[in-house]
Amino acid sequence: MKKTFINILMLGVTLFTVSCDKQLDTTPTQSLDEKDALKTSKDVEVALVGAYADLGSNDFYSGRIFVCQDLLASTTEISWSGTYEQMTQMRNKAILVDNSFVANTWLDAYRTINDVNKVLSALSVVNADKKDKVEGEAKFIRGAVYFDLVRAFAKSWNDGDAASNAGVPLVLTPTVDINAGSQVARNTVAEVYAQAISDLTEAEAKLPDENGFFADKAAAAGMLARIYLQKMDYANAANAANRSIEYALDIGKDLMPSYADAFPTSDGNTSEDIFATQVTTSTGYNAYQDFYSADGRGDIQINDEQIALYEPNDDRLNIFYESGGSRYCGKFDYLYGNVHILRMAELYLVRAEANFRLGTATGADPVDDINKIRERVNLEPYGSEDLTLDKILLERKLELAFEGGSLNDAKRLQTNIALTSWNAPQLVYPIPIRELRVNSKLTQNDGY
């Protein structure tokens, strides 16, 4: 019996051990090997959706980059009482080279770029009827990302020579492995602008007129309008803004009836949104809500200095509210509200400003565009003879207040921020220290 028992035991053990060897081949269940990830048209389309998700990362199009930049441009119109030291540095115009929000903005942006570069590299498997749409969206994302990267991490277009000022590295092919070639140098500001314009121009050509909450023709043209305005290329700015407005009107978009309606406390885009980062209860994050809303952290309070800028009847004053003895901005009170990246009001303002500066009337007379903005908020329309550039710029400032554009407007308009000069090095993000450590080809910005 003993012998039989032992023989059975030994046989069992041997068989078991042999079968175990196969057990070392495990496969992940929530992930896919990259070589299997982009095989079909559907694969590439969902990878494009993934790129939008990365675009909406916490330190990028969730809006936190724009909240940070507004803090960088802030003076007495707000009070800052937050505990994120990374943002206190912005408020104090003293960014440290290891600011983790800055580093994450860089990482989030380039992760998004790699996402779309992968998508673009796999266009050949995309069904013919979808190819243009996929390519257009990918290029819209890449163009928008490069534009925001170069504005944040490099000198302003109008600060010295854009053709020689260091911009950010342009990476246009997907990463397959990490090697010496992964260390890339900074392209010039002009090169980055050119890439962004080229991507967005192609996007505008290839995108459909209507594309749900994803990028469409109006979004691409609208983003182009922003770029041209930043370059002070007013003719192109007026044209792009005009095209964007036309596309938008064609698909039934326009200003919401009231100012408050443009900032709903409910799900979804408004018909005024040209492009917005989607936030749902399970994905996405709205940084504006977090920092501006009294229901969020409420770290940013609005001071009398801001209120004093408005005419008494201005309906936009009603967007502010009191809580606990402080005043808050109510544009972003919904936790799961989409992040407004570009809305139509801005395009009317771009078209108006560009036309006014050029003395043209592409699409509309500047005064009509401005009055469209004013009339919505119960303000008296201007007569065309009353209109001045300052009035247009004030209208822009008030209409778009706390929506993330103040720093780049200050640079473009060469407006100093209290004692900080518009082109002071501290208004440009440092290249993240982690990036300098691993890439010897990068140079640090002045002042850091």
Next chain:
Amino acid sequence: MHMRKSIFFLMYLLLALNIAYGQSREITGKVIDAKDGSPVMGATIRAKGGKAVAVSLADGSFSIKVDAKTVDLIISFIGYNDQEVVISGNVMSVSLTQNSQSLSEVVVVGYGTKIKRDVTGSIAKVGAKELTNTPVTSFESAIQGRASGVLVQQQNGKLGQGINIRIRGASSVSAGNEPLYVVDGVPVITNDLSSNGAQTSPLADLNINDIESIEILKDASAAAIYGSRASNGVVLITTKKGKNGTSKIDVGYFTGFQKPTGKRAFLDAKQYVDYFTRAAKGAATQDVLLGYYDNIEDALTDELDYVESRFTRYSAGNEDWRDAKVNTNWQDQAFQDAPISQYDLNFSGGTEKTKFYASGQYLDQDGIIIRNNYKRYNGRLNLDHKVKDWLSVGMNMSFARSQNNRISNDNAFSTPLQIVALSPITPLIDPRTGLTSGALDLNTGVPNTNFPVYYNPLLSVGNQTYTTIVNRTLGNVYANANLAKGLIFRSEFGVDQLNQTEEAYYGSVTARNTGVPNGSGFYSSDQLLNINTNNFLQYSATFNDVHNLDIIGGTSFQKQTNSSSLAEGEEFPSDAYKKLASAASKTDATSSSTEYSFLSYFLRANYKFNNKYLLALSGRYDGSSRFGANNRYGFFPAASVGWIISEESFMENMKWINFLKLKASYGLTGNAEIANFAARGLYSGDGAYGSQAGQRPTQIANPDLKWETTKGYDFGIEASIFNNRLGFEVDYYERNTRDLLLDVEVPGTSGFATQLKNIGNLNNKGIEFTINSTNIQTKNFRWTTSLNFGANKNRITNLGGQVLGTDVNKAKEGASLGIFFTKEFAGADPANGDAIYFLNTPKADGTLDKTTTNDYNAAADVIVGNPNPDFIYGLGNTFTYKGIDLDVLLQGIQGNDVYNGGGQYMSASGSNGFDNQTIDQLAAWDKPGDITMVPEARLFYGNGVNPSSRYISDGSYLRVKAVTLGYNLPASFTKKLKIERARIYARAQNLFTITKYKGWDPEVNADFQASNINQGQDFYSAPQLKTIVFGISLSL
């Protein structure tokens, strides 16, 4: 037991051959153990001054022929004190007393046991005596200070939460640094399954009182049998077994209370108002400098208006702050009375054929922090049965259920200790509502959004629950078959099944903390199954009487599968509904699974020559699913030698040396504690956007990924002298780790932040010693001392030039893992109160520029502290007098630093928010000429709050770790009660701490950020528990 007997038998044979015959008379007798009268087999009986030698037999009997001149016999045996007796008559009885550091002690090693005398590796053992009834949640806390070279650090004083163990220093930067835990032969689940950002300790599920011994395999030769997972050491836990013929019932109970080990001092109401008024002035000066105002008067008016409006807000809307009518000590509110009770009931016993041990335990412990409570039930049945004379089978089976009512991680506004940020001018109860401050804003009808300063953690009391329930079955079955003489086959099959659920509900009154107005809920479930089977042959034999050979070889297979799911919901009808069924909006749901497996072949041979020369060789060939196909298998060999000098003839004259052994070992061990699919380039399906499914690249491939390998040396001496009154062990070791599994930073422009690669080297070297001494031993009084000491120096030698780490702690070449690498703070600029830093930039002559700057960016990062201790130690003293025993354990660590991550808020010169400040901030710069280390108070101007040496302090401490005072009731008394043994005791844990650290407790590592690199961080972390319990144990 078997091995022990066979070795005794061998010795008997050896010695019996040497018996010399002479003109003589024959003396017979019996050698017994003085303690329990059991026969001692294998003791050597020598004629003093003569040549005659005999060895006692299994029943302790001996027979020796001595010549007429012989007057005395010397009886000796390993583990017992030598006994010299005068021959009286021809039949005599000799009783031997065991010495304190018994060399005959059996230690558990991988896949077997060995006599301590013959061990050539480095193994620390903690026995049941030290562990039993330690009033702590998890057993790791009970070994703190009891094993040399084993650093045990509890992250904070929350119950059942993360404990970090480092055996001979950290060997990895990015992969795991915790040892492998093996319970009764089964590698157990150690995954942290917590969902709230703070680790839990899965080892807390063990009943400490079930543990017979804990062996910590420290060097490569002891651990290499566990191959690819042995680099961080191996902790072998052996549970109790029944003993032959001693059926008994043990009943135990203790109860007591717990308190925090320390508190911090904060400003009171008047100080707070004065301080922030001054901070407003400081801010006004800056406003003018930045050009926000043209003159100081305007700035001051605005700033003072602002700060006073805030005082009024934080005073619940009134002006009580003006004369400090309200002075709330918020810190006290974070703590609670914390009782602890434990109940034990054990049955054990056995016959020649069957032995059993059955136990049950219930632990009910409240945390010192409000809302924290831990309850655990344990059951165990260990059974061994001899089926045939050649076959024995057995099982060790345990069940545990624990319920941990947890609190948020250290970084959450709702974690109770963040309450210290609230203003002392804020009343506990808001007079406007009669409710807890923050509960209700009468204007809106919902909780306040900006009163008090932050979310009031007291609102979470009764309105926020976070319950972690673990059901765990851990056990194994085995069969041992004697195949032939000396050849045993052993088959083990072990299972560790862990089911955990975490359920949370955040009531509507916590809205300010959660951002969700109408309640939010969360439920997660984790099901882990870990199966393990070991099949191996053991062969032991003796050749020519002097060659002892002992070989084991076999295979091991382990597979662990984890499946997890999680659901979240919001919008509850009312706080009466707490289950997700009532959530109108289901906000998230996920499920996932993962698995890994190890297939291993191992072999170990021990050879002993002439009872003096020891050689051990071992090797393990390990395969793991975690690595790419190219590098799937690794080989981990080890060798060690030992020389028992005291057995040499030339030592015969040095009677005062009872035992002396030299040993040396060398071996390779591996580390595979990385993510399960770390080698592959991955896309993940978590890229959903706007309710549309998405995928995105999440990991860059590294097909060459392989094991991290540690090459270890160890040289040691073990000795026992002065009639075994003094024993010591000294070890010197070096551990060189290569091919570090490193999350290497890569250019972010690639789309990735890091890649897991085998880059880098680090080493640990150190010295350890233990000294055991019997200082006084009389009939009624005994005093023993045990000292253990370990000094480890950790040094990273190569990281490919990188500096890793996301916080102040960094991994950096040429320095220890986790050093604090940041600016060196130089205090306040006497001229203007700016925070200033030493430049520390290198000068032409190679020295550092020690001039100061107020430009934080201009100052260079330097090493300003080290969280790794220079040395750790434990000093135990035991006194017994008749029935009374007193055991005092001191434990300390020396030379480590702690960084107060919360300093940027609580010790921030009032320049980073309205957080109440620590009392030391009163020394802030006030006027030109002031020399102080605290910069000027400047509200929201962040004066010196960025990471710097400002927040570093010495974390060395010496603790009265454990004190037990016990009294064993006299037998005469217990007999009357018909009980075998009765003991009453008082036990204290962390009774008293000596430290320079000004925070709550120096034993700290903020739970939300703790990692290999992040060590010694304090961030509103709960202090450790000072526990005093009173207990009784009865044996029936």
